[in-house]
Amino acid sequence: MQQPLVIQGGTPLNGELRVNPAKNAALPILVASLLTPHPVTLREVPRLRDIEVLLDLLAHLGTRYAWEGRTLHLHTPEIVTTDAPYELVSKMRASFIVLGALLARTGEGRVSMPGGCAFGPRPVDLHVKALRTLGAEVVEENGTFTATRTRPLAGRVIFDVPTVGGTEQVLLAAALGDTDVTIVNAAQEPEIEDLARFLEMLGVTIEGAGTSVIHVRGARALRGGVYNVIPDRIEAGTFLLAAAATRGRLTLTHAYPHHLDALLAKLAESGHRIEAGRDWVRLEATPNPRPFNIEAREYPGFPTDLQPPVTAYLATVEGVSLVTDRVYPDRFTHVGELARMGAELTLKDRVLAVHGGPLHGAEVKAFDIRAGGALVIAALAAEGETRIDGMRHVVRGYENLEARLRAVGARAYTDRAPLEAVAD
Ligand SMILES: CC(=O)N[C@H]1[C@@H](OP(=O)(O)OP(=O)(O)OC[C@H]2O[C@@H](n3ccc(=O)[nH]c3=O)[C@H](O)[C@@H]2O)O[C@H](CO)[C@@H](O)[C@@H]1O
Numbered sequence: 001m002q003q004p005l006v007i008q009g010g011t012p013l014n015g016e017l018r019v020n021p022a023k024n025a026a027l028p029i030l031v032a033s034l035l036t037p038h039p040v041t042l043r044e045v046p047r048l049r050d051i052e053v054l055l056d057l058l059a060h061l062g063t064r065y066a067w068e069g070r071t072l073h074l075h076t077p078e079i080v081t082t083d084a085p086y087e088l089v090s091k092m093r094a095s096f097i098v099l100g101a102l103l104a105r106t107g108e109g110r111v112s113m114p115g116g117c118a119f120g121p122r123p124v125d126l127h128v129k130a131l132r133t134l135g136a137e138v139v140e141e142n143g144t145f146t147a148t149r150t151r152p153l154a155g156r157v158i159f160d161v162p163t164v165g166g167t168e169q170v171l172l173a174a175a176l177g178d179t180d181v182t183i184v185n186a187a188q189e190p191e192i193e194d195l196a197r198f199l200e201m202l203g204v205t206i207e208g209a210g211t212s213v214i215h216v217r218g219a220r221a222l223r224g225g226v227y228n229v230i231p232d233r234i235e236a237g238t239f240l241l242a243a244a245a246t247r248g249r250l251t252l253t254h255a256y257p258h259h260l261d262a263l264l265a266k267l268a269e270s271g272h273r274i275e276a277g278r279d280w281v282r283l284e285a286t287p288n289p290r291p292f293n294i295e296a297r298e299y300p301g302f303p304t305d306l307q308p309p310v311t312a313y314l315a316t317v318e319g320v321s322l323v324t325d326r327v328y329p330d331r332f333t334h335v336g337e338l339a340r341m342g343a344e345l346t347l348k349d350r351v352l353a354v355h356g357g358p359l360h361g362a363e364v365k366a367f368d369i370r371a372g373g374a375l376v377i378a379a380l381a382a383e384g385e386t387r388i389d390g391m392r393h394v395v396r397g398y399e400n401l402e403a404r405l406r407a408v409g410a411r412a413y414t415d416r417a418p419l420e421a422v423a424d
Pocket residue numbers: 024027093094121122123124125126127128161162163164165166187191304305327328
């Protein structure tokens with residue numbers, strides 16, 4: 001049971017934070033470790049609930065692993081079962097891509113359909129269509145997908161929309177054997193590039209990762225190796241928006257500003273001063289920011305995972321901002337909760353109009369991971385106390401959040417302990 005987070009708002013964030021490694025890069029790379037019989041060491045792995053959930057699944061499939069701080073040692077000498085059951089897969093959508101890895105390593109995989117999600121439908125039809133296009137047989141029965149191949153995967157996958165998980169699924173499925181695969185309209189997210197770089201380290205030949213056309217040639221056999229996961233651009237973005245919402249001044253280290261272009265441009269448009277180097281970024285907030293409009297899109301567009309957090313920020317900015325999400329048009333579970341804090345929000349035809357102004361504390365609930373990020377931002381900016389329930393969603397993606405926020409001046413603590421008792 002995850003305790004609620006209580007935040008006493010109204011204090012500007014001030015100081016320096018180191019950004020954690022990226023959950024959404026680490027997850028597919030962990031899955032990719034299934035491909036090789038040799039040991040793999042990942043440096044910079046976030047200690048998050050989602051990672052633990054995936055490690056349970058990998059252990060079931062035959063992986064032995066050991067933590068050493070943030071370093072994770074993984075070894076899958078052999079796959080002991082090609083069956084990824086519902087209990088292990090349903091907890092997290094990202095686990096569906098084990099199908100591609102199992103198919104590549106053993107010629108077959110059986111994976112239950114991943115669970116639904118609070119912010120709208122998230123089908124896997126494009127994953128299945130892609131594997132079939134490349135020559136795999138994929139059968140669905142009672143919510144379980146069984147994929148088999150009798151010859152090396154080959155051909156061109158042309159995605160209807162650039163899907164992150166679908167692109168990862170194909171990269172994994174095509175990594176081993178005499179494969180020759182082209183992905184057209186591939187997702188271009190930095191996490192795809194990170195997975196591709198890891199696969200290259202194992203011995204796979206990949207061209208074009210990070211662009212919309214990727215070419216993969218599988219390897220006869222893969223090696224092991226040591227790899228560093230990229231910093232988390234969504235965590236970084238959440239912290240920058242919290243600093244902007246509280247009119248603070250925050251420096252992030254271990255952050256890649258080129259992964260945050262779309263957000264940094266908007267924050268600058270709002271009037272905040274942004275400075276950045278190769279792996280750091282600093283925001284110095286203006287006291288009187290301007291509103292702006294955003295449309296969440298695939299990378300390099302504005303990330304959907306920062307749409308709830310940016311909405312919370314815009315709720316603190318005088319004037320009217322319009323928010324739309326082209327990736328998940330119904331990703332608005334934060335809207336009703338922000339309204340409890342005094343935000344004026346109107347949703348019509350999937351366009352959210354945010355009439356910014358002062359927020360006040362309230363009892364609210366996170367219904368998904370980034371809605372939780374949004375509520376934390378709003379709570380930090382609001383006058384008075386906010387109690388955020390549903391933290392089990394939030395800890396999927398934000399590690400050690402309370403202590404890190406406190407390190408930069410926030411008054412955040414667990415449950416309802418009196419403030420004096422927890423004062424640093
Ligand atoms: C673990 C992980 O990395 N999760 C991220 C990943 O999710 P995920 O990989 O699930 O997201 P996708 O990129 O696949 O989804 C993009 C769009 O394609 C649609 N679609 C996708 C697959 C499919 O088979 N059919 C289909 O219609 C989805 O409904 C959505 O509208 O990318 C999303 C979009 O940046 C992020 O919000 C998630 O945080």
